[in-house]
Amino acid sequence: MCGIVGFIGNQDAKEILLQGLEKLEYRGYDSAGIYIIDEANKGHLFKEKGRIAALREVVNNEVASSKGIGHTRWATHGVPSVRNAHPHQSTSGRFTLVHNGVIENYQAVSDAYLSGIELVSDTDTEVIVQLIAWFAEQEELSTLDAFKKAIVTLKGSYALALMDAENPDVIYVAKNKSPLLIGKGEDFNVVCSDAMAMIQVTNQFVELMDGEVVTVTKEQIEIENLAGDKIEREAYTAELDLNDIEKGTYAYYMLKEIDEQPAVMRKILQHYQNTEGQLEIDSVITETLLASDRVYIVACGTSYNAGWVGKQLIENLTNIPTEVHLSSEFGYNMPLLTEKPFFIFLTQSGETADSRQVLVKTNELGHPALTITNVQGSTLSREAQFTLLLHAGPEIAVASTKAYTAQIAVLAILAEVVGKSKGLASDVDMIHELGIVAAGMETIVDNKEYLEELAANYLSISRNAFYIGRGMDYYVAMEAALKLKEISYVQTEGFAAGELKHGTIALIEEGTPVLALITEESIAGHTRGNVEEVNSRGAHSLVIAMENVAREGDQFVLPQVHALLTPLISVIPTQLLSYYTSLHRGNDVDKPRNLAKSVTVE
Numbered sequence: 001m002c003g004i005v006g007f008i009g010n011q012d013a014k015e016i017l018l019q020g021l022e023k024l025e026y027r028g029y030d031s032a033g034i035y036i037i038d039e040a041n042k043g044h045l046f047k048e049k050g051r052i053a054a055l056r057e058v059v060n061n062e063v064a065s066s067k068g069i070g071h072t073r074w075a076t077h078g079v080p081s082v083r084n085a086h087p088h089q090s091t092s093g094r095f096t097l098v099h100n101g102v103i104e105n106y107q108a109v110s111d112a113y114l115s116g117i118e119l120v121s122d123t124d125t126e127v128i129v130q131l132i133a134w135f136a137e138q139e140e141l142s143t144l145d146a147f148k149k150a151i152v153t154l155k156g157s158y159a160l161a162l163m164d165a166e167n168p169d170v171i172y173v174a175k176n177k178s179p180l181l182i183g184k185g186e187d188f189n190v191v192c193s194d195a196m197a198m199i200q201v202t203n204q205f206v207e208l209m210d211g212e213v214v215t216v217t218k219e220q221i222e223i224e225n226l227a228g229d230k231i232e233r234e235a236y237t238a239e240l241d242l243n244d245i246e247k248g249t250y251a252y253y254m255l256k257e258i259d260e261q262p263a264v265m266r267k268i269l270q271h272y273q274n275t276e277g278q279l280e281i282d283s284v285i286t287e288t289l290l291a292s293d294r295v296y297i298v299a300c301g302t303s304y305n306a307g308w309v310g311k312q313l314i315e316n317l318t319n320i321p322t323e324v325h326l327s328s329e330f331g332y333n334m335p336l337l338t339e340k341p342f343f344i345f346l347t348q349s350g351e352t353a354d355s356r357q358v359l360v361k362t363n364e365l366g367h368p369a370l371t372i373t374n375v376q377g378s379t380l381s382r383e384a385q386f387t388l389l390l391h392a393g394p395e396i397a398v399a400s401t402k403a404y405t406a407q408i409a410v411l412a413i414l415a416e417v418v419g420k421s422k423g424l425a426s427d428v429d430m431i432h433e434l435g436i437v438a439a440g441m442e443t444i445v446d447n448k449e450y451l452e453e454l455a456a457n458y459l460s461i462s463r464n465a466f467y468i469g470r471g472m473d474y475y476v477a478m479e480a481a482l483k484l485k486e487i488s489y490v491q492t493e494g495f496a497a498g499e500l501k502h503g504t505i506a507l508i509e510e511g512t513p514v515l516a517l518i519t520e521e522s523i524a525g526h527t528r529g530n531v532e533e534v535n536s537r538g539a540h541s542l543v544i545a546m547e548n549v550a551r552e553g554d555q556f557v558l559p560q561v562h563a564l565l566t567p568l569i570s571v572i573p574t575q576l577l578s579y580y581t582s583l584h585r586g587n588d589v590d591k592p593r594n595l596a597k598s599v600t601v602e
């Protein structure tokens with residue numbers, strides 16, 4: 001949520017900042033801004049409501065600059081507007097700041113220190129920059145000390161990049177809970193919320209920890225803690241392929257990412273196989289999981305939906321009871337835990353604040369935790385005892401597709417390996433079955449034109465819709481509904497097929513689209529019965545059924561895969577239906593309204 005960039009060196013900072021912000025737009029896209037300092041040390045501030053493309057229109061290309069900071073916003077305090085867009089400045093214009101996060105005590109800080117100052121925005125960020133100015137100007141502290149004192153005074157989450165017009169060759173940086181990296185170059189250094197933003201100029205990055213303050217010049221990166229002790233930290237090489245973050249010939253990242261899923265399945269298999277061609281997971285993880293008496297999967301949104309499939313996989317393949325919880329509820333409403341719980345945090349970004357607050361608590365309680373994430377070095381990965389990576393490659397569209405299927409595949413591999421080391425008999429050869437899944441996914445993504453037609457016929461004008469299913473199909477129905485509503489804005493419910501008649505069927509009227517998922521033989525008849533019930537009340541029903549249970553007249557037939565892996569296949573047509581519905585309605589598929597990819601506020 002919110003993206004930050006900074007550049008200091010000898011090149012054209014303006015273009016590097018703007019390109020970096022374009023790469024970070026997935027983190028928020030309601031307004032944006034850059035602050036650059038020209039060769040005569042004069043600062044220039046450009047801000048605009050909307051996307052980076054709109055910001056480009058207002059940036060004065062005549063200004064030459066080799067240093068500056070920038071921001072793309074997802075509004076928390078104050079509506080999206082030029083006034084509330086970052087960077088924010090102190091009244092004198094001396095200090096300029098960009099911020100990602102939420103300051104909880106901004107009102108109290110403002111009352112205590114800033115009563116004589118007229119604030120010009122509705123943001124918590126302006127309070128930070130005015131506070132730094134207050135410490136620097138009223139208490140005559142150096143910029144670094146004023147910055148540190150402000151940090152100690154503030155409560156909440158933040159990634160900050162600050163410039164001082166009186167000392168323009170430095171960017172001051174700090175973080176707490178929100179992500180921030182420093183990139184190292186030859187004669188320049190950069191700051192960014194995600195390595196992706198600056199990979200075109202460097203692949204060498206230095207991680208920052210909470211409670212550290214960094215002074216970045218074009219030659220140096222000096223990290224220290226709040227007590228002033230210097231900290232040495234080596235840079236790591238970000239393994240990001242530029243092709244992974246380009247759209248190529250695709251109109252939208254979402255379609256590219258849907259198409260990448262067969263390749264992701266194969267990549268995951270490759271990463272989790274040892275030299276003998278056996279699936280392998282770090283034995284400390286499997287032993288700790290085996291020693292536990294219950295697994296608690298904690299996640300949000302799409303990851304939560306993947307968690308339900310994970311529960312089925314873990315219980316079926318390991319016999320360990322498994323619960324699935326929403327992070328935003330779990331932290332405040334913790335269930336009674338068993339004696340030996342094992343926590344799995346499912347999070348594609350590894351930065352979700354709701355999940356992190358639970359991890360902080362489970363760490364305090366001393367319980368083992370495994371983060372399954374797509375982002376190496378992300379906060380939840382660093383803070384959990386164990387990590388398993390998704391290897392899905394960067395997912396840029398806000399609506400998650402390949403990270404969802406990657407989460408299920410990694411959970412399937414984990415469950416298979418743990419079950420085997422427990423000595424349980426299983427009919428699943430996971431390498432073989434995931435190979436079949438990859439091939440099945442390919443046949444579905446090759447059938448796009450037909451799915452586009454179905455989207456046009458069933459969903460292009462309706463205001464609401466239902467996905468229904470039982471068992472695994474119910475879990476996929478929840479994900480399919482989330483995907484449809486978040487990018488097409490069609491109000492959609494993912495419903496347990498048998499539960500409809502207990503109240504919600506009242507919503508079915510002439511033409512209501514009801515999309516039924518049917519993949520399992522033992523419950524197929526019941527779900528078909530539920531389809532009949534909605535049809536008799538006027539529903540416009542569409543059946544997506546797996547080969548073994550398909551009937552003539554079903555609108556979409558799924559290639560056959562193992563019963564435990566059906567979600568990996570049945571979700572694909574639902575992703576494509578969402579994509580085409582959004583496209584037909586003229587929405588920005590990759591950047592749906594009100595959303596951001598990385599949700600770093602609770």
Ligand code: F6R
Pocket residue numbers: 300301302303304346347348349350351352355398399400401483486597598599
């Ligand atoms: C929807 C989507 C979100 C995320 C949720 C959690 O397409 O992507 O629902 O799944 O915000 O994010 P992570 O998985 O990064 O913790």
